[in-house]
Amino acid sequence: MATDTTKARVLVVGAGGVGIMAAYALETGGRAHVTAVLRSNYDAVRERGIDIDSVEHGRGIKAWRPSAIVRSVPDVARDGLTAFDFIVVTTKNIPDAPPSVVDVIRPAVTPGHTVIVLSQNGINIERPLAAAFPGNAILSSVSMISATETRPGVVLHTYSDSQQIGPFPRPGSSSSIAQEALEDAARRYVAVYNPSGALDVRYDGDVQRARWRKLLYNASFNSVTALLRTDTTRVRMSRHVVDDLVLPIMREVAAAAAACGCALAPEAVERALLVDPTDVFFKPSMCQDVERGNLLELENIVGEPLREGTARGVDMPTLRTVYGLLKGLQLQAKEARGLWEPRFEPDNPYK
Amino acid sequence: MATDTTKARVLVVGAGGVGIMAAYALETGGRAHVTAVLRSNYDAVRERGIDIDSVEHGRGIKAWRPSAIVRSVPDVARDGLTAFDFIVVTTKNIPDAPPSVVDVIRPAVTPGHTVIVLSQNGINIERPLAAAFPGNAILSSVSMISATETRPGVVLHTYSDSQQIGPFPRPGSSSSIAQEALEDAARRYVAVYNPSGALDVRYDGDVQRARWRKLLYNASFNSVTALLRTDTTRVRMSRHVVDDLVLPIMREVAAAAAACGCALAPEAVERALLVDPTDVFFKPSMCQDVERGNLLELENIVGEPLREGTARGVDMPTLRTVYGLLKGLQLQAKEARGLWEPRFEPDNPYK
Known part of the structure; x- marks a missing residue:
């Protein structure tokens, strides 16, 4: 599949209901080339695509597919892939049991380049990532959405996508990125996700x-x-x-x-x-x-x-x-x- | 069945594992005529008696029966029965759902005569009983025993019967009974339960x-x-x-x-x-x-x-x-x- 080099390359990790809706919004916004990491639903999506019943994007979306689907997080350096501009993480965050988010996404992170967007609940989620990827911007997305994968490749989206996106606060961060660059990364991500401004997905400096x-x-x-x-x-x-x-x-x-x-x-x-x-x-x-x-x-x-x-x-x-x-x-x-x-x-x- | 009038008449309410072991100890002590209220296990006990594997009373007790078994708490006044000297309550105590302990035992309580022994956990369990039966002595048994009815009429008794028995404290009590009479009732119950002194069932003034x-x-x-x-x-x-x-x-x-x-x-x-x-x-x-x-x-x-x-x-x-x-x-x-x-x-x- 040819890649449009004018588009941001986005990897979505955690492609259940919420991740699929993020992939859909990003892709249909026209400014992103989305690779979705699918696990249990890989075969279903490969065969039949994704059916979406969305309160926001339409009721009868059939056999939709992101630009690329993969079974596991790609190893960019080893396989000589083009770097991802953004990695959007919508997995659960369970730091007290393996694998850690750091270990999951590490192969896809290009140091000094990839912006990591954590769309997960709770506080201090950025700390292990800032320590592991000190040269990468890490962004906070506080997401309110109700989207459930009712069976593999079938998503019911009942509460519209609302996200506040911005840099994590600095204290406790091991990041070497300047605050301005972080804010810029957040604004770029919002522009990619919500280019028309139709979605309630916006920059928030006090996220x-x-x-x-x-x-x-x-x-x-x-x-x-x-x-x-x-x-x-x-x-x-x-x-x-x-x-x-x-x-x-x-x-x-x-x-x-x-x-x-x-x-x-x-x-x-x-x-x-x-x-x-x-x-x-x-x-x-x-x-x-x-x-x-x-x-x-x-x-x-x-x-x-x-x-x-x-x-x-x-x-x-x-x-x-x-x-x-x-x-x-x-x-x-x-x-x-x-x-x-x-x-x-x-x-x-x-x- | 003839009743030995020299024996104390005891009603055991709550004849699961703990109640059955109380009935057994009382009856085999030789000073009590025990009536056990059986519910789900009535038919089994009526047909085959009770088998007991006891750490304290013997491993192979077969087809034992208390003096009398009944399906429900007897109504002494209505049916003109001889009054019970003691009612031993080993049921669970769930005051926030019907039926209350008061309602359960009421038909068997002869006012001014029957001593009520509460062998249940927790505090303030005596309060509703003292209010309902102000002329009856209410005793506290703090029981440590492990006895389980593994199937109807079959009891496994693995931790020996230990009870501290005495009057409840007076504050909060509506009882009209003098403290001395309460202590006397407690000592009489201990004498009926443990006449030989072989069991660790004893009077405790600070129960x-x-x-x-x-x-x-x-x-x-x-x-x-x-x-x-x-x-x-x-x-x-x-x-x-x-x-x-x-x-x-x-x-x-x-x-x-x-x-x-x-x-x-x-x-x-x-x-x-x-x-x-x-x-x-x-x-x-x-x-x-x-x-x-x-x-x-x-x-x-x-x-x-x-x-x-x-x-x-x-x-x-x-x-x-x-x-x-x-x-x-x-x-x-x-x-x-x-x-x-x-x-x-x-x-x-x-x-």
Whole structure:
């Protein structure tokens, strides 16, 4: 397949529902040549393309294909490929179990050139990447979208694509890139993703605040529904679960955000509490992961906010307890994968 | 069946493993005529009696039967039965769902005569009974025993019968019985249960302290294993679950106990932490109940210690969070039984 050299070369890693919608938006915007890394859905997409039912791009998109699909992350240097201008990462982020995001994308990163866009939840997700790729710009996308791959190669997109894109904050970054260059990279990415301005995908110089704002929901509803294996509507209907758990966690996260210099608007908590429609019974991703026995996206959504807040003297007892329980569930998923073995370490005092 | 009028008439309510072992000890002690209320196991016991493999009473007890078995709690007044001297209650205690212990035993209680022995976990369990039966002595049995009905009429008894028996403390009691009469009732019950002194079943004038001591284990291990659906050995092997959850809860309960005038010995926490053998993977009853979709014995084991401690200014953030989660699980069990319906109450602000 010939490559249009005027187009940005974009690699999308994590091509489930959200990744496919990113690939679709990028490709149909006309300024990107998208390579999508497909795993379990590779064969289906190769044979029949992708069917999309989108609230935003159209209801009956049939047999769509990105410019290129691959089974695994390409090794650019080894195979002498043209460098990727952007790598968009929409995978889950599970730093406490292999493989790390760094290891996954490393073969496709051209040092000093490729811009890495992290479209993942939580805070401090950029740190290992900044350490591994100090000469590459790393961008934060805070994404609000509902897109589910209902079966391989079939995507239902029900909540429109909204992204705030900008540089991560500097503290804790090992990056050698100047702030101006980071901002420029972010604006270039927005221009590639949303050339017509039709999408709610825009540059945000204070994207870290948006990241914390999204955490209000994720740290609370994801955690609580995962532990209870229930949906957000039942949580709100049962009321005491909101009073005893969801609101306390949201307030603790808001206090941590403020302590980290990202004070949120007073109405942010109520908005996060009421954001889900109540005419459906929606189970957040962490709940779905518990029910499927998957590893949990736990550390950046719960562990890091807890550590950042606690380090600044914020009292976070509810999130701390919930974190301990979620780590217990994570250990079960690890045990099922042979990543943890139930035995007493020699130094375990609880033998 | 003729009744030996020199024997105490004892009704055992809740004839699973623990109740059957109580019935066996009482009956074979020679001073009690036991009527056991059997439910799901009635037909099996009626036909074949009870087989017991007991660490304490013998390995091969076959086809044993108490003096009388009944399908439901007898109505003494209506049916003109001889009054029961003692009612021993070994059922679960779930005050937040019907039927209450009061309603269950009421037909068998002869006012002013029957002594009610509560062999159940948690604190404040006597309050509704003292209110309903102000003229009846109510006794506290803090029981340590491991006895499981492995199938109807077959009991495996692996940890010997140990009970501390005495009056409940007076505050909060509506009882009109003098303290001396309560103590006398407790000593009479011990004499009936353990006439030879061979069993570790004894009078304890400070049984409330034992009750709090047992809560160290139940409030922590029961809650945590129920939420994680795991066993106490894995909890101790994973270590952080002990550090983050089990020990904080035990310390909070110990602080609540002290605030309630039942200060525990400094080594009580460590003993409770290490009490289970680690060569098996034991799931406490609350965990088993979650896995079976049963209602949870939640309020007297978690809710009441939390309320008692909090009312006295004890900070109990870990138990408070765990309580909120367990109430969420309880609601699911209630929903499955038609005791709760997922809908928004008109005054619910989280609609």
